[in-house]
Amino acid sequence: MFRSVFRCLRTNPVAGQRSMSLSSLAGKVAIVTASTDGIGLAAAQALGKRGAHVVVSSRRQANVDKAVALLQSQSIQVTGTTCNVGDGEDREKLVQMTLEKCGGVDILVSNAAVNPFFGNIMDSTEDVWDKILSVNVKSAFLMTKLVAPHMAKRGGGNVVFVSSVAGYQPMQALGPYSVSKTALLGLTRALAPELAQSNIRVNCVAPGVIKTRFSSALWQNEDIMDEFKKQLSIKRIGEPEEIGGVIAFLCSEEASYITGETITVTGGMSCRL
Numbered sequence: 001m002f003r004s005v006f007r008c009l010r011t012n013p014v015a016g017q018r019s020m021s022l023s024s025l026a027g028k029v030a031i032v033t034a035s036t037d038g039i040g041l042a043a044a045q046a047l048g049k050r051g052a053h054v055v056v057s058s059r060r061q062a063n064v065d066k067a068v069a070l071l072q073s074q075s076i077q078v079t080g081t082t083c084n085v086g087d088g089e090d091r092e093k094l095v096q097m098t099l100e101k102c103g104g105v106d107i108l109v110s111n112a113a114v115n116p117f118f119g120n121i122m123d124s125t126e127d128v129w130d131k132i133l134s135v136n137v138k139s140a141f142l143m144t145k146l147v148a149p150h151m152a153k154r155g156g157g158n159v160v161f162v163s164s165v166a167g168y169q170p171m172q173a174l175g176p177y178s179v180s181k182t183a184l185l186g187l188t189r190a191l192a193p194e195l196a197q198s199n200i201r202v203n204c205v206a207p208g209v210i211k212t213r214f215s216s217a218l219w220q221n222e223d224i225m226d227e228f229k230k231q232l233s234i235k236r237i238g239e240p241e242e243i244g245g246v247i248a249f250l251c252s253e254e255a256s257y258i259t260g261e262t263i264t265v266t267g268g269m270s271c272r273l
């Protein structure tokens with residue numbers, strides 16, 4: 001059977017093209033927050049390689065310029081701007097610029113996160129909680145609220161939140177951050193039924209330890225990593241591209257019947273709530 005499918009694709013270029021276009025995001029516009037490095041940049045690359053026009057942003061202009069140049073060098077259609085997702089004016093500016101320059105928005109990947117606190121959760125302060133919940137959770141919701149009407153106007157869209165394995169099992173010393181990531185699992189489920197009415201799917205990815213600046217304190221410490229690897233089926237940490245691809249999948253037609261879900265991408269760590 002496989003042989004006849006391959007023969008058909010080889011001898012029938014139209015059939016081949018049709019199967020390619022199933023996963024294409026050509027004509028789609030994707031906002032990815034905090035997308036000049038790490039998982040956000042990998043998500044922008046994965047979406048862009050599937051044909052989407054990606055709007056990259058982060059807080060520093062120099063980082064935006066660097067990411068735009070990199071993506072352009074990979075023949076990805078890209079627009080960039082600065083955006084602090086914790087700032088209402090910045091969020092509006094990001095969406096407005098996207099509408100003006102790209103004509104609409106179809107995809108939101110809410111990726112930005114902070115963790116200003118390491119220690120016993122009972123030592124965390126109100127300021128720590130305000131900062132973590134504002135950037136990691138509230139801005140994810142408020143960005144969704146801003147883009148949803150514009151997605152609805154275009155017949156639907158996709159929202160993907162970036163949670164964490166820590167959202168399932170709080171990491172020692174990362175209590176408030178872990179709780180914020182658990183909140184995203186709830187936000188995904190709370191939004192999905194309401195936005196399905198506008199043909200907008202809402203999903204989430206929960207990465208395990210991925211090699212980025214954010215997690216460098218973990219992967220640069222051999223003792224921690226040796227201990228950590230005991231919990232993994234695949235005995236290595238993940239790469240940002242391994243999350244970017246899953247995000248692009250969730251935004252594609254192949255995932256057209258998936259909403260309200262979180263996909264864990266952890267190398268086999270056990271994730272249970």
Ligand SMILES: NC(=O)c1ccc[n+]([C@@H]2O[C@H](COP(=O)([O-])OP(=O)(O)OC[C@H]3O[C@@H](n4cnc5c(N)ncnc54)[C@H](O)[C@@H]3O)[C@@H](O)[C@H]2O)c1
Binds near residue numbers: 038213
């Ligand atoms: N790396 C991992 O092991 C890992 C594991 C699980 C989840 N995550 C999640 O993946 C996402 C991306 O992290 P990463 O690992 O790629 O690290 P990263 O450091 O490359 O990305 C986090 C980005 O968020 C940005 N950011 C922070 N506050 C912001 C704000 N107010 N406005 C705009 N941008 C802001 C930072 O500048 C940074 O670029 C985060 O949500 C993180 O919680 C990462």
